[in-house]
Amino acid sequence: MEKEWEEWKPVVYPALESKVKEFESLGYKNIHINEIWEMSIRQMKKHQDAPALHTIVQTILHMKAHDYMQQKTIESYKRIEEKKNYDDALEDILAQVSGNVAEKVD
Known part of the structure; x- marks a missing residue:
C-alpha cells in the first residue's frame, strides 16, 4: 500500500514545491518538500485507504502554515x-x- 502513495509523489511534486514556496514567502525557513509530503500522507491515511490524485493535491494545497x-x-x-x-x-x-x-x- 505504501508504494501506491509514493507513486504519486513525482506527479504532485509541483504542488509540493508551491506549498514550500508559499511557506517561505510567509517567513518560514527550512521547510522541506519531504516534510510536506509526509504530513499530507499522514492526514490522508486517516480518512482513506487508496490515494486519489485530486485528494492528494487538495490536501497539499490546503495545508496551512x-x-x-x-x-x-x-x-x-x-x-x-x-x-x-x-x-x-x-x-x-x-x-x-x-x-x-x-x-x-x-
Whole structure:
C-alpha cells in the first residue's frame, strides 16, 4: 500500500514545491518538500485507504502554515520526551552495571 502513495509523489511534486514556496514567502525557513509530503500522507491515511490524485493535491494545497508548525511542535515535544525516557533508562542501566544503587536525582 505504501508504494501506491509514493507513486504519486513525482506527479504532485509541483504542488509540493508551491506549498514550500508559499511557506517561505510567509517567513518560514527550512521547510522541506519531504516534510510536506509526509504530513499530507499522514492526514490522508486517516480518512482513506487508496490515494486519489485530486485528494492528494487538495490536501497539499490546503495545508496551512499553522497546521505545519503545530505538527512540527508536537514532533519536537515527542523527541524531547523520547530523549528524556532514553536518558532515564541509560542512567538506570549505568547504575546497575557499575553496581551503584544510588537513587536518581531529579
